[in-house]
Amino acid sequence: MRTILLTAAALGLVFPAVAGDPSGPAEEVRYVMGTLATVRTWADDAVAEARSLAVAFGAFDRVDSLMSTWRDDSALAALNRAPAGMWVAVGAEVCGVLTGALAVAQASDGAFDPTVLPLVELWGFRSEGQAGRPDSTALRACLAQVDFRQVELDTAGGRARLLRPGMAVDLGGIAKGYALDQAAAAMRAAGATGGYLDLGGNILVFGNQPSPCVGVVDPGNRERVLAAIPVQDQSVATSGQYERYLVLDGEAYGHILDPRTGWPIRPGFSVTVLSSSAMLADAMATAAVVLGPRAGWEFLENTAGVEALTLQEPPDAAVRWRTTSGLEPAPEPGAIPR
Numbered sequence: 001m002r003t004i005l006l007t008a009a010a011l012g013l014v015f016p017a018v019a020g021d022p023s024g025p026a027e028e029v030r031y032v033m034g035t036l037a038t039v040r041t042w043a044d045d046a047v048a049e050a051r052s053l054a055v056a057f058g059a060f061d062r063v064d065s066l067m068s069t070w071r072d073d074s075a076l077a078a079l080n081r082a083p084a085g086m087w088v089a090v091g092a093e094v095c096g097v098l099t100g101a102l103a104v105a106q107a108s109d110g111a112f113d114p115t116v117l118p119l120v121e122l123w124g125f126r127s128e129g130q131a132g133r134p135d136s137t138a139l140r141a142c143l144a145q146v147d148f149r150q151v152e153l154d155t156a157g158g159r160a161r162l163l164r165p166g167m168a169v170d171l172g173g174i175a176k177g178y179a180l181d182q183a184a185a186a187m188r189a190a191g192a193t194g195g196y197l198d199l200g201g202n203i204l205v206f207g208n209q210p211s212p213c214v215g216v217v218d219p220g221n222r223e224r225v226l227a228a229i230p231v232q233d234q235s236v237a238t239s240g241q242y243e244r245y246l247v248l249d250g251e252a253y254g255h256i257l258d259p260r261t262g263w264p265i266r267p268g269f270s271v272t273v274l275s276s277s278a279m280l281a282d283a284m285a286t287a288a289v290v291l292g293p294r295a296g297w298e299f300l301e302n303t304a305g306v307e308a309l310t311l312q313e314p315p316d317a318a319v320r321w322r323t324t325s326g327l328e329p330a331p332e333p334g335a336i337p338r
Contacts, residue, residue: 035200048191113259177282235278240270
C-alpha cells in the first residue's frame with residue numbers, strides 16, 4: 001500500500017499503445033453497443049485473422065441483442081416491461097451477467113446496482129434534452145424502485161423477475177466487460193494467437209503476440225501520459241467523472257449516479273481496474289468510483305482477482321495517486337509495472 005502525490009491534472013481516460021508483429025495485426029473498427037469498438041487480432045494465417053475478427057463482432061452483436069436497454073427486442077427489455085413479480089425467460093447469458101452484477105452490488109452495499117435505470121431516466125441522462133435535477137418528491141419515489149435485492153433469478157431455468165412495480169435493470173456497467181470476455185473466447189476458438197479489444201475504453205488483451213501498455217492520460221493535456229501499465233492476458237476498465245458532467249446551482253455533478261442516494265457523484269475521482277475478467281473489472285470500476293476515494297480503494301484492495309489505480313483531485317489540484325498492493329510503483333516516474 002502506497003500513496004503518491006503528483007502535481008498534475010486528474011486522470012480521466014486510458015489509452016492503448018500496442019507493439020506486436022512488425023507486419024501488424026488485422027484490425028477492424030465498428031460502432032457497436034452504443035460505442036466504438038476496435039479489435040486487433042494476430043493469427044497464423046489471413047483466414048484465421050478474418051474469422052477471429054468476425055466472431056469478435058458477432059459476440060458484441062449477440063450481447064447487445066440480449067442486454068441492450070435501447071432495443072425493444074432484447075431479453076432485458078422484455079424483463080423491464082414485465083409486470084412486477086412475473087418470471088421472464090431471459091436466457092442463460094443474461095442470468096449469468098445478472099448474477100455477477102448482483103454479487104458486486106451485494107459486496108459494494110449497493111454502490112453498484114443494476115436496477116438503477118429508473119434513476120438514470122429520471123435525471124434525463126438517456127433523453128436528448130438537457131439533464132437536470134428532478135423534483136425531490138419524484139426522486140424519493142424513484143429510489144423505492146431501485147433495489148438490487150428485489151431481483152430474483154432462476155438460473156437453472158434461465159428466468160428472472162423484478163419484484164417491485166416500476167423497477168428496471170440497466171446492465172450498462174457490466175455488459176461491455178462481459179462482451180469483451182465473450183469476444184476474446186470466440187477469437188481464441190477461431191484461431192487467434194493474440195488479440196487486443198477496445199470496447200468504448202474497456203480494454204482486453206490476450207495471447208503472446210501483442211505487448212501493450214495502457215496509459216493513464218492527463219485529461220487536461222491529452223498528450224501527457226501520467227503512467228503506463230503493461231497488460232497481458234488481462235482487462236482494464238476505467239470509471240471517473242471528468243469529462244461528462246452537469247452543473248446544478250454552480251456545482252458540478254457527474255453522469256454516474258449513486259444508487260443509494262439517487263444523486264450523481266461529484267467529479268474529481270477516477271478508478272482504473274485490472275482483472276483477468278473484463279466483466280468484473282467493468283463493474284468494480286463503477287462501484288469503486290461511487291464509493292469514493294477511501295471506501296472505494298478499500299473495496300478494491302479487499303476484493304480478490306482485481307488490482308487498481310485510483311486518482312483523486314483535491315482542491316489544490318494535486319493528484320493523489322494510490323494503487324492496490326498488487327501494483328507496485330516502478331522506479332522510473334510515471335510507470336507502474338504489473
